[in-house]
Amino acid sequence: MMLSPFHSFHTKRLTSRLNELQKVFSPEIMERVWKNYIRPGLRDQEIPDLHDYNDFHWNRKEIFSRLCNALYSGNYISQRSVPVRIEKKLGVTRTLVLPTVNDCLILQCIVENILPIALKKQPSKNSFFSRSHGFAQADISFERDYIWFRQWRKFSDMRLEISSSHQFVCVTDIANYFDNIDYSHLRNIISDLHSTGEVTLDILFLVLDRISWRPDYLPSSNRSLPQVNFDAPRLLSHVYLYEVDAFLKTVTNNCFVRWVDDITATTNSVSEGKCLLRDLDQMLQTRGLRLNSGKTKILSAKQARKFFYAQENKFLDKVKDDFAKLPLGGKRRKNLLIKVQREFDKFQGIEPTGQWEKVAKRYLSHFASISDNYGLKFAKSRLSSDPGLRDSILRYFSELGPRRDRFNSIATYLTGSDILDDASIMFAAKVLTDWHVTPNSVLHRDIRSLAEQLASSQYVCRNPFFLMAALWLMSKYGLRRHILQVIEQTSNIWTHSEFLARQVASTYGKFRGHKEGEAMKAMIVSLGFETACSVFVSFKNMTLGPLIKPEVRLYVLNGQNKSTYSIQRFLVCLYILTASNINPLARQKLKNDVLLYVNDPLYVRVIKSIKI
Numbered sequence: 026m027m028l029s030p031f032h033s034f035h036t037k038r039l040t041s042r043l044n045e046l047q048k049v050f051s052p053e054i055m056e057r058v059w060k061n062y063i064r065p066g067l068r069d070q071e072i073p074d075l076h077d078y079n080d081f082h083w084n085r086k087e088i089f090s091r092l093c094n095a096l097y098s099g100n101y102i103s104q105r106s107v108p109v110r111i112e113k114k115l116g117v118t119r120t121l122v123l124p125t126v127n128d129c130l131i132l133q134c135i136v137e138n139i140l141p142i143a144l145k146k147q148p149s150k151n152s153f154f155s156r157s158h159g160f161a162q163a164d165i166s167f168e169r170d171y172i173w174f175r176q177w178r179k180f181s182d183m184r185l186e187i188s189s190s191h192q193f194v195c196v197t198d199i200a201n202y203f204d205n206i207d208y209s210h211l212r213n214i215i216s217d218l219h220s221t222g223e224v225t226l227d228i229l230f231l232v233l234d235r236i237s238w239r240p241d242y243l244p245s246s247n248r249s250l251p252q253v254n255f256d257a258p259r260l261l262s263h264v265y266l267y268e269v270d271a272f273l274k275t276v277t278n279n280c281f282v283r284w285v286d287d288i289t290a291t292t293n294s295v296s297e298g299k300c301l302l303r304d305l306d307q308m309l310q311t312r313g314l315r316l317n318s319g320k321t322k323i324l325s326a327k328q329a330r331k332f333f334y335a336q337e338n339k340f341l342d343k344v345k346d347d348f349a350k351l352p353l354g355g356k357r358r359k360n361l362l363i364k365v366q367r368e369f370d371k372f373q374g375i376e377p378t379g380q381w382e383k384v385a386k387r388y389l390s391h392f393a394s395i396s397d398n399y400g401l402k403f404a405k406s407r408l409s410s411d412p413g414l415r416d417s418i419l420r421y422f423s424e425l426g427p428r429r430d431r432f433n434s435i436a437t438y439l440t441g442s443d444i445l446d447d448a449s450i451m452f453a454a455k456v457l458t459d460w461h462v463t464p465n466s467v468l469h470r471d472i473r474s475l476a477e478q479l480a481s482s483q484y485v486c487r488n489p490f491f492l493m494a495a496l497w498l499m500s501k502y503g504l505r506r507h508i509l510q511v512i513e514q515t516s517n518i519w520t521h522s523e524f525l526a527r528q529v530a531s532t533y534g535k536f537r538g539h540k541e542g543e544a545m546k547a548m549i550v551s552l553g554f555e556t557a558c559s560v561f562v563s564f565k566n567m568t569l570g571p572l573i574k575p576e577v578r579l580y581v582l583n584g585q586n587k588s589t590y591s592i593q594r595f596l597v598c599l600y601i602l603t604a605s606n607i608n609p610l611a612r613q614k615l616k617n618d619v620l621l622y623v624n625d626p627l628y629v630r631v632i633k634s635i636k637i
Contacts (some may be wrong), residue, residue: 039099048140049132052089058133062256063126071109071448074453075496075531075595079564080556083576092127101228103235106251106369107524108367109490112412118228119636121252121448123524124236125556132257135229141263142219148271151284153180154263155320159190184282184289185338185348188329191280191291195298196324196332198310199286200317203262205312208234208247211265218251224279230254233257247311262286265312273310276301279322298323313484332379340368341387348395365391373403386417394426401425405434407561412449419452427460427468436475439494442483445488454494458501460591473502480511484505484516492518493528500532501592501627509541510533516548530560534596535563537603551600567597568604573611577601580619590623602635613637 043202059082066076075388095101106122113119124132144154188194199205208230215221237251250258254440271282273290279289288305292298296372302323306316324332344365351358369388373380392400404418422431423518435453438444462469476498478484484491492515497509512519512529519525536542549557567577585588602612616632623629 037113040451045224046097048133048458049082049222049225050093052086052093052133053222054137055089055092055130056165058130058137059089061483062133064274066129066255066351067126070123071121072451072490072493072594075493075500075596076560077591078126079382079580079593079597082132083566083574088127091125096131097230101131101234102323103131106236106253108237108238109447110445111448112415116443116445118445119252121236124239124251124253128232128236129253129255131228131232133255135225136256136260138225139215139219139221140260143215143260144573146218147223148267149279149281151274151279151281152263152266152270154259154285157497157504161256164611174393176382180282180284185330185333185335187280187282188289188293188324188333189326189335191293192326193295193323194326194329195290195292195302195319195322195425196329197288197302197305198317199288202286202314203250203252203258203276204248205314206248206250206265210248210312212263213263214267215261215471218267229257233284235494243320244572268609269308272305276304281583290489291445292323297325299370332466334380334384337368337372337384338387341384341391344391362395366397366447367401369403374513385414389417389421393421393553396426397423398425405430408434409438409443412446415446415449416444418447419428419456423456423459427462429468431459432468432471436509439475439482439491440478444488447488450488450490450494451497458497458592462502462627464627469502469623472498473507476503476511477507480515482514485515489518489522489537492525497530497592498529500596505535505539505541508535509545520548520552523556526552526554526557527560530557531593533564534598534600537600538605551607564600567601568607571606571608571611573607573615578615581615582622586622588629590625595628598632599635602632603637607637 064078064082067074092101104125104127106124106128109121109123110118111121147154169439169485191620212226212230214228233251234245236245236253237245237249239245242244252258254633266283266286269288273283273288275294277290281288283289290301292301296450302316302321309315322332330336346363347361348358351361361588365388371386372388389400389404392398400421402416404421409417419435422435425431426554435457437449439453441609457472457475462472479491479498480495485495495511495515496508503511512532526549529545533546535541536545546561550561566575577597581594581601583594598615601607604612616635616637619632620629624630
C-alpha cells in the first residue's frame with residue numbers, strides 16, 4: 026500500500042507506530058467490522074440515510090484502502106458529527122450525534138481490538154454490557170452472549186431475584202453519566218486493562234473529542250462520551266465503572282447488578298445502605314461523577330418488588346413464552362389474549378412509579394407482536410405527552426398498519442407546537458413511509474399533504490429534520506413535481522448543510538432522464554459537498570455497463586425478502602429500471618423479479634407502470 030507523499034512531514038515516531046496501526050486497522054478488519062456492525066448500525070440509527078450509505082458500501086474496498094493509507098501516514102482527520110436531540114421529559118433533551126461513516130468505522134476497529142480482553146477483566150459478571158447489534162452470523166461466542174435483548178432479560182431477572190431475596194436494596198444511577206466521563210481518567214483505565222498501543226489511544230480520543238457535540242465554538246472540555254448507536258461509547262462507559270463493580274462485589278458479597286450506570290445493590294439495613302451509597306458517591310467523585318440524588322432510593326424487599334413491578338414482569342415473561350407455543354386461532358390462545366387485556370386494564374390504573382414505563386413498553390411490544398389493537402387508545406393518548414414511550418408507540422403503529430385514527434395521531438404530533446424530539450420526527454416519517462397505503466386513496470393524499478406542510482418554512486426553519494421527513498414522505502407518496510417543489514422551496518436550508526444536501530441528492534432516483542433532476546444535480550455539485558456528490562457518483566456507477574451489477578440487483582430485490590420494502594431500495598429500483606443504457610432484457614427480468622417480492626401496493630403500481 027502506497028503511503029501519502031506527505032507522511033515524511035511526521036516524525037520518525039510514526040514509523041515505529043506503524044505495526045500497531047496495522048494490527049488495529051487493515052482492509053480485512055474494516056470489511057468484517059463493516060459487515061457485522063457498521064452497516065446494520067447505520068440502518069438502526071435514529072436518523073437513517075435516504076441513500077442507505079450505498080455509495081460507501083459499493084465502493085468500500087477502495088475506501089478502506091484510502092482510510093488505511095491516511096491512518097498509516099498520520100493524515101486521518103475526523104469530521105464533525107450531526108447533533109440529534111431526543112426528548113427525555115418536559116422538553117429536557119439529551120443530544121446524540123451522527124458521526125460520519127469513516128469515524129464510525131475507525132471507532133469500531135478500535136473497539137474490536139480492546140473488547141475481548143476488557144470483558145475478560147470485568148470484576149463481576151453482574152455488570153452488563155450489550156453490543157449494538159444482533160450478530161446472527163457472529164463467529165465468536167462472546168458476541169452472541171452480548172446481544173442487548175439477551176443481556177437486558179438476564180439483567181432484569183437478576184435484579185428481581187436479588188431484590189426479592191434480601192431485606193433492602195439500594196437503587197441509584199449516575200447523574201449525567203456520559204457527559205461527565207473524563208478522558209484522562211478513561212485513558213488511564215483502558216491502559217491498565219489492556220495493552221492498547223499509545224497511537225491507538227491517541228486516535229481513539231482524537232475521534233471521540235472531534236465527534237462530540239460542541240456548539241458555539243466552545244473549546245474542548247476533554248470529557249463527555251458522545252452517545253451514538255455503536256459499540257465504542259458503550260464499551261468505554263462500561264469499563265469506566267469497573268472499579269465500582271469491584272467495590273460493590275466486595276461490600277455486597279457480589280449481590281448487586283449494574284446496567285451501564287443503573288445500579289441495584291443489596292444491603293442488610295437502611296443505615297448500612299446509607300453507608301454504601303456514601304462510599305460509592307465518594308468513589309465516583311474521584312472520577313468527576315456523582316450519584317443522581319433524585320433517583321437514589323433504599324427500598325425494602327416489598328417496596329422493591331413494587332418498584333420493579335416484579336409481578337407484572339413475571340406475568341409478561343410467561344405470556345411471551347406461552348404465545349410462542351400456542352397455535353393461532355386456538356381457544357387457549359384466545360383466552361390468554363383476554364387475560365392480557367384484563368391485566369393491561371389493571372396496569373393502566375396503577376400510579377406510574379419506579380419501572381412503570383418499562384412495563385408499559387412491554388405491553389405495547391406484546392400488542393404489536395400479535396397485531397392486537399387493544400392498546401391503541403392508551404398509545405394515542407400518550408404519543409405527545411410521554412417521550413419515554415414514544416418509540417414504542419410509533420413501533421406499535423407501524424406494526425398495526427395504516428388507519429385513519431393512527432395517521433391523525435401521528436399528524437397531530439408532528440404538527441404540534443411543542444415537538445422537540447428530532448429522532449421521533451424521522452421515526453414517524455419512517456412509519457408512514459413503511460405503511461402499505463392504497464394508491465390515490467384519501468390517506469395517500471393526506472400523507473402527501475402532511476409532507477407539504479412539514480416542508481413549509483414554518484417547520485423547516487424551526488427544525489431541519491422536518492425537511493428530511495418531508496423528503497422521505499414525498500419520495501414515496503409524491504410525484505416528481507411534488508419533490509421538486511419541496512427541494513426548491515427549502516433551498517435556503519439544505520444548501521448550507523452537507524448532511525441535508527446528501528438527503529436531497531438521494532431523491533435523484535425519481536428524476537432520472539428529466540431536466541429537473543439534472544438541474545438539481547448541477548446545483549448540488551456546485552456546492553462542493555463531498556458526501557452529497559458521492560451519491561450521484563453512486564447512481565452513475567450503478568449503470569456503467571449493459572448488465573445490472575450483482576450487488577445492485579441483490580439490493581433492489583431486498584435479498585428476496587418479503588419484509589418491508591424500504592424507500593431507499595425503491596429509489597434505486599426506479600433508477601435502474603429507467604436506465605436506458607442497461608440491457609432491456611436485464612431490466613425486464615429485474616422488474617419481473619421485484620414484482621414477485623414487493624407487496625406494497627404503491628410500489629407495485631409504480632413499478633408496473635415503468636415501460637422497459
